[in-house]
Amino acid sequence: xxxxxxxxxxxxxxxxVWWPGAALAAEEQxxxxxxxxxxxxxxxxxxxxxxxxxxxxxxxxxxKSLQLQIGKENEVIFFDDATVLKxxxxxxxxxxxxxxxxxYVKRDGKSYAKEVEVKKGLQVAKEKLMEAEELAKLVAxxxxxxxxxxxxxxxxxxxxQGYIPTAKSFPHFAFDNLMEKVLPKDKxxxxxxYCAGYT
Amino acid sequence: MSARKAEALGYKNVKVFHAGLPAWKKAxxxxxxxxANIENLNKTDGSYILVDFRSKDEIEKxxxxxxxxxxxxxxxALKDQFxxxxxxxxxxxxxxxxxxxxxDAYKMISGWGYNQxxxxxxxxxxxxxxxxxxxxxPAQTKIAYVKKLAPGEVDLPVFQxxxxxxxxxxxxxxxxxxxxxxxxxxxxxxxxxxDQLEGRLADLPKDKEIVIHCATGIRAEMxxxxxxxxxxxxxxxxxxxxxxxxxxxxxxxxxxx
Numbered sequence: 001x002x003x004x005x006x007x008x009x010x011x012x013x014x015x016x017v018w019w020p021g022a023a024l025a026a027e028e029q030x031x032x033x034x035x036x037x038x039x040x041x042x043x044x045x046x047x048x049x050x051x052x053x054x055x056x057x058x059x060x061x062x063x064k065s066l067q068l069q070i071g072k073e074n075e076v077i078f079f080d081d082a083t084v085l086k087x088x089x090x091x092x093x094x095x096x097x098x099x100x101x102x103x104y105v106k107r108d109g110k111s112y113a114k115e116v117e118v119k120k121g122l123q124v125a126k127e128k129l130m131e132a133e134e135l136a137k138l139v140a141x142x143x144x145x146x147x148x149x150x151x152x153x154x155x156x157x158x159x160x161q162g163y164i165p166t167a168k169s170f171p172h173f174a175f176d177n178l179m180e181k182v183l184p185k186d187k188x189x190x191x192x193x194y195c196a197g198y199t
Numbered sequence: 200m201s202a203r204k205a206e207a208l209g210y211k212n213v214k215v216f217h218a219g220l221p222a223w224k225k226a227x228x229x230x231x232x233x234x235a236n237i238e239n240l241n242k243t244d245g246s247y248i249l250v251d252f253r254s255k256d257e258i259e260k261x262x263x264x265x266x267x268x269x270x271x272x273x274x275x276a277l278k279d280q281f282x283x284x285x286x287x288x289x290x291x292x293x294x295x296x297x298x299x300x301x302x303d304a305y306k307m308i309s310g311w312g313y314n315q316x317x318x319x320x321x322x323x324x325x326x327x328x329x330x331x332x333x334x335x336x337p338a339q340t341k342i343a344y345v346k347k348l349a350p351g352e353v354d355l356p357v358f359q360x361x362x363x364x365x366x367x368x369x370x371x372x373x374x375x376x377x378x379x380x381x382x383x384x385x386x387x388x389x390x391x392x393x394d395q396l397e398g399r400l401a402d403l404p405k406d407k408e409i410v411i412h413c414a415t416g417i418r419a420e421m422x423x424x425x426x427x428x429x430x431x432x433x434x435x436x437x438x439x440x441x442x443x444x445x446x447x448x449x450x451x452x453x454x455x456x
Binding site for chain 1: 202211216217221222379
């Protein structure tokens with residue numbers, strides 16, 4: 001046994017002990033790639049092997065492949081009948097730009113998905129959820145009559161391109177800088193937050 | 200999450216519209232955009248459709264440059280001028296940004312399949328108040344929308360020439376499946392199904408630009424990504440192609456109407 005092989009075994013065993021998914025550690029590992037927007041909330045993705053996280057672009061049913069936007073690049077990932085699809089009835093039903101997390105392996109230079117999960121984001125308690133219909137009623141009344149403040153958490157560029165009427169721009173990443181300017185003095189007034197969907 | 204931060208600051212009535220903007224649009228609710236958006240589009244040379252709903256008199260006194268007129272929000276007459284491209288950015292405005300007054304037109308255009316429609320928040324008043332350039336006289340008579348090519352997308356006339364065998368400095372790559380290729384394929388095209396592409400990069404010419412097509416543009420775009428990463432010069436055809444044989448039996452690829 002070469003020195004290199006021994007080192008590899010030691011590292012693998014160490015990883016197997018350290019890593020919760022010990023069963024996986026014996027298999028070959030492939031580098032993780034994540035879109036910056038995913039890493040903001042999930043910094044651990046960077047160190048998780050076999051993981052691709054990004055925004056859904058499209059799917060080609062005939063070649064059984066899908067595209068994920070990760071940073072400025074698009075990744076092409078193939079799937080088959082053994083691929084587990086989570087939180088979507090079929091690939092065609094995944095909306096463009098939805099956050100998707102994929103566990104993958106490389107075979108013959110191609111990336112194969114073992115699992116494709118459409119991210120449903122943080123759990124929000126039911127009583128804190130607002131539905132489109134209820135929001136539409138408030139928006140029709142306007143902030144003064146409806147007694148609410150509607151806040152758009154997306155970056156300013158996205159806001160400029162299109163937002164819910166009466167919403168104020170309040171990007172999540174600038175929360176601390178903007179809170180004094182944007183947030184109301186009244187602590188009891190209804191505040192409603194939204195962004196580009198489940199992230 | 201912002202909502203949690205707000206609660207931590209002592210706000211007692213914080214809610215989350217978790218499904219967000221996509222759900223809002225899906226529910227048929229209107230979206231507004233602002234003056235900064237038009238400015239950004241102008242700066243980036245982005246093409247957009249701008250429709251002024253005010254009266255002819257008001258428009259002639261002053262309107263946002265590039266606007267076409269649809270007095271009273273009657274957009275039906277403009278329908279034929281809308282581009283085929285459904286993601287064309289479309290901005291509607293009236294005097295004060297009255298969303299309710301623009302709603303019927305918004306719904307009609309959305310109903311035609313356009314999914315980037317918005318109503319200008321604050322309307323022409325906001326534009327003027329922001330001190331932006333105002334055009335006088337009649338509005339544009341026709342929608343002049345130029346679709347910007349996506350990165351790596353080939354100009355359609357270039358592909359048309361290629362499909363008829365006119366340009367020799369480029370190679371055509373068909374990434375459709377074997378059954379599709381067998382039915383009808385462009386003469387001289389290299390055929391490698393997308394799922395075999397990575398293993399067969401050596402079959403491709405290194406000295407020519409490769410123009411990739413499939414049937415809809417989706418697989419071709421994926422293939423273009425693969426070739427780009429492999430350092431091969433390539434472009435792809437975006438959009439639906441139809442394949443038909445001419446009377447001589449030659450396969451002709453056309454961009455579908």
